[in-house]
Amino acid sequence: MPSTLPAAARPPWRPRPVPRVLSVAGSDPSGGAGVQADLKAVAAAGGYGMAAVTALTAQSTRGVSAVHVPPPSFLAQQLDTLRADVAMDGVKIGMLASAEVAEVVARWLDGSGPAGRPPVVVDPVMVATSGDRLLEPAAEDAVRGLLDRADVVTPNVPELAVLLGDADAPSWDGVLDQALRLADRHDVLVVAKGGHLAGDEVPDALVGPRGVVAELPGQRVRVSSTHGTGCSLSSGLVTRYARHGSWERALRETKSWLAGAITAGPALEVGGGRGPVDHFWALREALVEG
Ligand SMILES: Nc1ncnc2c1ncn2[C@@H]1O[C@H](COP(=O)(O)OP(=O)(O)OP(=O)(O)O)[C@@H](O)[C@H]1O
Numbered sequence: 001m002p003s004t005l006p007a008a009a010r011p012p013w014r015p016r017p018v019p020r021v022l023s024v025a026g027s028d029p030s031g032g033a034g035v036q037a038d039l040k041a042v043a044a045a046g047g048y049g050m051a052a053v054t055a056l057t058a059q060s061t062r063g064v065s066a067v068h069v070p071p072p073s074f075l076a077q078q079l080d081t082l083r084a085d086v087a088m089d090g091v092k093i094g095m096l097a098s099a100e101v102a103e104v105v106a107r108w109l110d111g112s113g114p115a116g117r118p119p120v121v122v123d124p125v126m127v128a129t130s131g132d133r134l135l136e137p138a139a140e141d142a143v144r145g146l147l148d149r150a151d152v153v154t155p156n157v158p159e160l161a162v163l164l165g166d167a168d169a170p171s172w173d174g175v176l177d178q179a180l181r182l183a184d185r186h187d188v189l190v191v192a193k194g195g196h197l198a199g200d201e202v203p204d205a206l207v208g209p210r211g212v213v214a215e216l217p218g219q220r221v222r223v224s225s226t227h228g229t230g231c232s233l234s235s236g237l238v239t240r241y242a243r244h245g246s247w248e249r250a251l252r253e254t255k256s257w258l259a260g261a262i263t264a265g266p267a268l269e270v271g272g273g274r275g276p277v278d279h280f281w282a283l284r285e286a287l288v289e290g
């Protein structure tokens, strides 16, 4: 299994037809992003989803009006209670809000328990699609610390720049170069995402410390339903990996599924801002045909 962790920290990997996947992320009551999106993306990829909430947002398709962070010790309690009972085949980490919350998650990952550490994907959420901040600037170092514990990290263009302490890459080649540097610095696989670039192309790539593993072309879907695309990509990715053990295949499958979900999003008619994607578009197509 491709992994950045020492073998001793891992359980023996086996394909899991219905992977048990935990999302550690913030709540978006509009259902488009955060744990709500993660649970739908995990289910749409054939997994069983669980969620430990790091922070509550007051959020709609138009933006975030408030963030409430419960005591980090309560997050620790959620995580420990769960791990004492449930074996996990994948973990997705999203909004962390503060350095204290990120440190709780790092400590929890370090004490992986008798079952070993499952594959971990970190989506280093910093700013919502609407432009609202979801991570205190003082917490950026703590998020960098989590990259050392992750198998895969999925930054968008601005997050990649912040993690490196650079300016936003102006082109796809610049994004690939930054992804390579981040992969090398943290010995992690980086999913470089083209969603924030201008133009008709939305390429993604899987980049490791030694170079680009796979580059995936994509056509931009010209709709406004892109709220929560990053959350959905990272959760779908770890679930599909847990099913077959290939990050490259999991990224291809998840990107293709997500393009369908973005295309189908407007038909949901949710909200007047940036609407959600339709995680279950393929199921709906099957229902109509069946
Ligand atoms: N308009 C689009 N058409 C097709 N694919 C898209 C579009 N926008 C984003 N994607 C895809 O969605 C995934 C997430 O990309 P993006 O760069 O938008 O992430 P993000 O900014 O982290 O998302 P979020 O909006 O949840 O914060 C990537 O696979 C990207 O290629």
Ligand SMILES: Cc1ncc(CO)c(N)n1
Pocket: 025, 026, 027, 028, 033, 034, 035, 057, 059, 094, 095, 125, 127, 128, 129, 134, 227, 228, 229, 230, 231
């Ligand atoms: C809770 C939450 N997590 C992540 C994002 C990023 O899309 C968001 N808007 N809200």
